[in-house]
Amino acid sequence: MPDKVLVAMSGGVDSSVALLKIVEMGYDAIGVTMKLWEYHDVGGNLLDDSNCCSVGAINNAKLVCDRLNVPHYTLDFTDVFQKSVVDNFADEYLAGRTPNPCVRCNSLVKWDAFVQQADKLGAAYIATGHYAKVQHLKGSSVLKKGRDTLKDQAYVLWGIPAHTLSRTLFPLGDLTKEEVREIARKNKFETAEIPESMEICFVADNNYKRFLKEYIPEKMSEIGAGEIVDESGEVVGEHSGYTDYTIGQRKGLGLSTPEPRYVSNIDPSNNQIRIGKKESLTKDNCEVSGVNWLVDNMSFPCDIQAQIRYNSPVIDATITQKDHQFSVEFAQPQIAVTPGQSIVFYKNDIVLGGGIIEKNY
Amino acid sequence: MSIKRIYCDISATTPLDPRIGELLTDLNEHIYGNPSSIHREGQAAKAVVEKSRRQIANAINAQPDEIIFTSSGSESNNMVLKGVLRSGDHFITSSYEHPAILKVLPFLESQNIETTLVKPDKNGMVQPADIEANIQENTRLISIMWVNNELGTINPIFEIGSIAKEKNVLFHSDAVQAFGKIEINTEEIPVDYLSMSAHKLYGPKGIGALYKRGGTKLDPLIHGGGQESNLRASTENVGGIGGFGMAAELSTTNLEENTEHILRLETYFLNLLNEQNIPYSINGKKRIPGVFNITFHGVIGQDLVLQLDFLGIGISFGSACASGTVKASEMLVEMGLTKEDALSTVRISFGKIHQLDDVKKVAESIGEILKINVEEFANHAG
Numbered sequence: 002m003p004d005k006v007l008v009a010m011s012g013g014v015d016s017s018v019a020l021l022k023i024v025e026m027g028y029d030a031i032g033v034t035m036k037l038w039e040y041h042d043v044g045g046n047l048l049d050d051s052n053c054c055s056v057g058a059i060n061n062a063k064l065v066c067d068r069l070n071v072p073h074y075t076l077d078f079t080d081v082f083q084k085s086v087v088d089n090f091a092d093e094y095l096a097g098r099t100p101n102p103c104v105r106c107n108s109l110v111k112w113d114a115f116v117q118q119a120d121k122l123g124a125a126y127i128a129t130g131h132y133a134k135v136q137h138l139k140g141s142s143v144l145k146k147g148r149d150t151l152k153d154q155a156y157v158l159w160g161i162p163a164h165t166l167s168r169t170l171f172p173l174g175d176l177t178k179e180e181v182r183e184i185a186r187k188n189k190f191e192t193a194e195i196p197e198s199m200e201i202c203f204v205a206d207n208n209y210k211r212f213l214k215e216y217i218p219e220k221m222s223e224i225g226a227g228e229i230v231d232e233s234g235e236v237v238g239e240h241s242g243y244t245d246y247t248i249g250q251r252k253g254l255g256l257s258t259p260e261p262r263y264v265s266n267i268d269p270s271n272n273q274i275r276i277g278k279k280e281s282l283t284k285d286n287c288e289v290s291g292v293n294w295l296v297d298n299m300s301f302p303c304d305i306q307a308q309i310r311y312n313s314p315v316i317d318a319t320i321t322q323k324d325h326q327f328s329v330e331f332a333q334p335q336i337a338v339t340p341g342q343s344i345v346f347y348k349n350d351i352v353l354g355g356g357i358i359e360k361n362y
Numbered sequence: 363m364s365i366k367r368i369y370c371d372i373s374a375t376t377p378l379d380p381r382i383g384e385l386l387t388d389l390n391e392h393i394y395g396n397p398s399s400i401h402r403e404g405q406a407a408k409a410v411v412e413k414s415r416r417q418i419a420n421a422i423n424a425q426p427d428e429i430i431f432t433s434s435g436s437e438s439n440n441m442v443l444k445g446v447l448r449s450g451d452h453f454i455t456s457s458y459e460h461p462a463i464l465k466v467l468p469f470l471e472s473q474n475i476e477t478t479l480v481k482p483d484k485n486g487m488v489q490p491a492d493i494e495a496n497i498q499e500n501t502r503l504i505s506i507m508w509v510n511n512e513l514g515t516i517n518p519i520f521e522i523g524s525i526a527k528e529k530n531v532l533f534h535s536d537a538v539q540a541f542g543k544i545e546i547n548t549e550e551i552p553v554d555y556l557s558m559s560a561h562k563l564y565g566p567k568g569i570g571a572l573y574k575r576g577g578t579k580l581d582p583l584i585h586g587g588g589q590e591s592n593l594r595a596s597t598e599n600v601g602g603i604g605g606f607g608m609a610a611e612l613s614t615t616n617l618e619e620n621t622e623h624i625l626r627l628e629t630y631f632l633n634l635l636n637e638q639n640i641p642y643s644i645n646g647k648k649r650i651p652g653v654f655n656i657t658f659h660g661v662i663g664q665d666l667v668l669q670l671d672f673l674g675i676g677i678s679f680g681s682a683c684a685s686g687t688v689k690a691s692e693m694l695v696e697m698g699l700t701k702e703d704a705l706s707t708v709r710i711s712f713g714k715i716h717q718l719d720d721v722k723k724v725a726e727s728i729g730e731i732l733k734i735n736v737e738e739f740a741n742h743a744g
Contacts (some may be wrong), residue, residue: 031672074668077689121735122672287462 158357414607514653
């Protein structure tokens with residue numbers, strides 16, 4: 002009997018082709034759409050097919066599965082998603098930080114709840130349509146960047162529990178997005194032309210300010226206008242509330258300065274935004290929390306490459322460890338080292354692990 | 363590789379009785395006229411509709427002109443609520459009705475219609491005394507389902523209807539889960555409106571009916587042509603109506619025989635569970651034959667449903683949502699089950715299509731799955 006594989010089906014083109022590949026590899030595939038949230042909880046357009054968790058997306062997933070004669074189930078993960086991802090998303094903004102909900106979803110929902118589900122259904126593996134690779138070696142499995150450098154999603158996978166790597170398949174790791182679309186077209190998948198969704202799935206209109214206002218109305222109503230101060234602490238303007246800003250932001254400050262100014266610090270306790278020139282944004286170091294290692298036998302200090310934003314270039318850096326606290330020193334100063342965002346560590350194309358940027362200096 | 367499927371979700375819908383399938387093929391091929399047309403083609407179609415109306419009327423001991431064809435049980439429910447209640451009226455229904463009742467309530471509220479929800483008791487039945495206690499001066503309509511879809515429990519419809527009659531309140535019952543499974547006699551039971559649907563009794567999907575006692579008032583939901591005595595416009599679904607008539611006749615003529623057969627399956631199923639020492643409890647008392655709302659302690663209902671599906675057996679869990687996800691039934695918690703037990707509860711429904719062998723396969727498969735799950739549970743705990 003072939004191994005069972007639980008394939009996460011978002012209803013998009015990537016997961017459709019991932020399923021096809023799993024079927025072609027001879028596995029016994031089971032398509033599962035993880036229902037993560039309800040539109041009436043988060044706002045947005047229920048009938049927009051391009052968003053996962055919409056009725057249209059779920060129906061698309063079902064059609065593709067049916068085409069491949071694969072059973073499809075929509076399973077409810079709304080409770081764990083809300084607790085682990087959505088609540089945290091709101092809390093992070095309230096704390097003046099810029100969260101990365103996709104990372105938390107992968108770490109806590111897709112590679113925790115979903116693997117548990119696989120266990121319960123007797124599935125040996127889970128598979129997703131991420132552009133990344135897992136190399137299964139004797140006794141260990143290694144996460145690597147995908148072949149398509151533009152689409153590579155290894156950055157959002159640093160937090161998955163290391164022991165689940167051996168249970169993970171990424172059928173798209175050696176394909177480019179264009180190749181994936183071509184395969185979908187050839188197979189006449191209903192999902193072949195569905196546009197890329199770049200926004201956060203539960204903020205379908207890409208308006209996180211609207212989302213926060215609706216999701217935590219009381220807390221948001223307490224945050225009013227506040228001061229914008231410059232590097233010397235002098236008040237130079239007024240802002241609409243600190244949650245509206247992220248580190249490195251230039252637009253929407255309502256200031257007319259001869260040289261561009263950027264948000265360099267967010268102080269939630271005083272509802273204060275500090276701005277500065279571009280130089281004030283560059284930092285040499287950061288402290289990292291919640292570190293997750295995907296490889297064994299790391300020793301410190303360690304020279305690695307780091308990535309501090311999705312799709313930003315990797316940079317040489319050194320990790321040091323002191324009393325369980327990890328710090329990273331960049332080879333060159335970096336702009337917008339943003340608390341709340343993920344920092345991911347690589348050795349060439351191998352993902353070593355990652356963590357959350359806590360402080361910069 | 364395909365395995366023989368054993369479909370045990372009779373409460374959700376039924377496969378077509380092969381005899382009805384043949385009839386539908388025949389009607390689709392030969393009867394294409396519009397029943398309102400004057401020519402022979404129209405006449406032939408009209409005959410199908412009127413024959414079916416008589417078959418359905420006979421099945422519930424009613425008059426043919428008391429039967430109105432609709433598209434579904436949901437439409438019939440909507441038609442009664444929206445066609446009877448008016449601004450300022452009070453309405454009584456139960457908290458475990460089908461969504462085709464409960465989801466109408468916000469609309470009714472917007473029309474200045476007040477609703478009282480009566481809860482079922484721990485046995486899954488609505489108590490007539492609870493209905494009586496909530497009747498007000500402006501109570502216009504009471505709607506209580508004959509048989510609950512999740513539990514299969516039979517409500518005391520005679521008693522509730524009698525109270526309604528005595529208090530001069532109109533009484534509707536959603537009989538979708540009852541029709542064709544237990545006797546319905548409108549001569550004996552004081553009910554003003556009944557909702558019915560063909561696809562629960564081996565008939566086609568997309569065809570329903572409403573019984574409306576002669577003389578009671580009702581406004582149409584769909585206005586247009588004069589079909590169905592001006593109560594439901596649109597060209598009749600002639601094939602569906604023909605199939606519904608045959609389904610009604612078959613299920614009532616063979617009611618006793620079917621019931622006996624299904625009760626035999628039921629006893630056999632429970633014996634097999636007991637023989638395997640499977641711990642279970644059945645929720646709800648006084649059920650229609652073959653429908654089990656059943657808690658298997660120590661397993662998540664959703665997982666059991668999926669694992670049985672892998673083995674070729676279709677059962678259901680909780681209540682379905684638009685997206686196709688299911689959540690544990692809140693109704694069960696209201697009835698007094700713990701949240702864990704509600705999560706461990708599934709619905710298995712057997713019908714006339716099943717044989718003892720099918721039931722045996724289901725019971726044994728459940729036994730196997732539970733054994734694996736319990737072992738895994740012990741491993742994790744250990």
